[in-house]
Amino acid sequence: MANKKNSRRRFGAVRQLPSGRWQVRYRDPLTGALRPDEKTYTTKTDAEVRLSQLEADITREKWTDPDAGKVNFGEYATRWLKERKLEETTRERYETALRLHILPTLGPRFVVQITPARVRTWRTRLLESGVGEPTVVKAYQMLRAIMNTALDDELIKRNPCRIKGADAYDVPERPVLSVAEVFAAADAIAPRWRALVLVTAFTTLRFGELAALRRRDVDLDARLLRVSRNQAELYSGKLYDKAPKSRAGFRPVAFPASIVDALRHHLEHYAGQGPNGHMFIGPRGGRLRRSNFRDDWSAAKTKAKISPDVHFHDLRHTGNTLASQSGASTRELMTRMGHSTARAALIYQHMTSDRDRAIADRMGEMVRKELEKQAPPEESGTDVAQDD
Structure with a gap:
């Protein structure tokens, strides 16, 4: 029995x-x-x-070995990063995030021990320790990517990174300079940087794109800059040129006639020599770096009476806003900014409330004219007598 x-x-x-x-x-x-x-x-x-x-899972080949996740997370994450094909600057950022913000807490654990509760605690402690929210977001995004690979490798059954909203943060609104402020800053800065200020504001090129520009990329007659490379800088100070992140980064960008003279003057006095010479170079003839003009930019803001909170990158922000206010469509903004998606372009379009009001005013004018067409004609002639 x-x-x-x-x-x-x-x-x-x-x-x-x-x-x-x-x-x-x-x-x-x-x-x-x-x-x-x-x-x-x-x-x-x-x-x-x-x-x-369990029998059904094994029969349908959906069973996962419970011991598969008993792999040291630190070793797995390090190998994960080593096997990724990344740009040098991206790899450097990932290595820093892994070393400083992920491995100290989660490194000794097994992969299977990285649970949703542990992820929540890890993230909370990073924020409480004073690590900036953008840094925490990037570390969280990296951890989620690692655990997605662990899911593909069948080490875990579900990704534990499931905190709603943890993969994004609200970017604080950056200041937008007026055209007068842009020219005031350009006039106040050291002469060799005047064209750099104007080009940044009115072409909205990224700093790395500006640093990689050559003489042959500048066409004063057509008023075009041709973007085909981007300068990157490693923590070690090493500089190198790389291709744009996407095909959208390869683009011609037009600039207004009002800065042609400034660019011509710059090419004559400050740019590198020969067709392959860099458009913008350092004071001693070396490659352009942010450190070359950081003090000059701070002094120019003070002299031009511009808020000290304005960053040099805000010139690009200003230019994108001006382009949107000038009537650029989403596709035109994407092309000008070198973006392959509409997300960033839509941000600038949403910011231009003055243009939105202008659209509303034109709509109102159309409505008024249409209503006038439908209105009955005014009565004319003598009044008709009415019975008492």
Whole structure:
């Protein structure tokens, strides 16, 4: 007679332990040996249901080895990064995020031990320790990418990075300079940087794109700059040129006639020599770096009476806003900015409330004219006598 406390079948078995709880054992599809389930159950029925689920998962090839995730997370994450094909600057950022913000807390754990609760605690402690929100967001995005790979490798059953909104942050509104302020800053800065200020504001090129510009990329007659490369700088100070991130980065960008003279003067006095000479170079003839003119920019803001909170990058922000206010469509803004998606362009379009009001005014004018067409003609002639 079969033992009432032990129910065996070909696939596996359930048995009652001395504690009174029920244990499930099943055939490991990898070894064929009986192995216990990860948990025990209060009733025999619960245990048998679980055994049936395991059998179905194995039959449908959806079973995951519970021991697969017992891999050191630090080693796995380090290997994950090593196997990624990344630009040098991106790899450097990832290595920093991993070393400073992820491995100190999660590195000693097994991959399977990176649970949603641990992820929440890790993220909260980073924020409480004073790490900036943008840095925490990037570290979280990296952790989520690592765990997505662990999911693909069948080390875990579900990605534990499921905190709503943790992969984004609100970018504070940056100041927009007026045209007068842009020219005031350009006139106040050292003469060799005047054209740099104007070009940044009125072409909205990124700093790396400006630093990589050559003489041959400048066409004063057509009023065009041709963007085909981007300068990157590593933490070590090493500079190198790389291709834009996407095909959208390769583009011609027009500039207004009002800055042609400034560019011509710059080419004559400050740019590198020859067609391959850099458009913007440092005071000693070397490559353009932010450090070349940081002090000059601060002094120019003070002299031009511009808020000290204005960053040099805000000139690009200003130019994008002016382009939107000038009537550029979403596609035109995307092309000018070198973006392959509409997200950034839409931000600038949403910011231009004055233009939105102008659109509303034109709509109102159309409505007024249409209503005038439908209005009945005014009565003319003598009044009709009415009965008392």
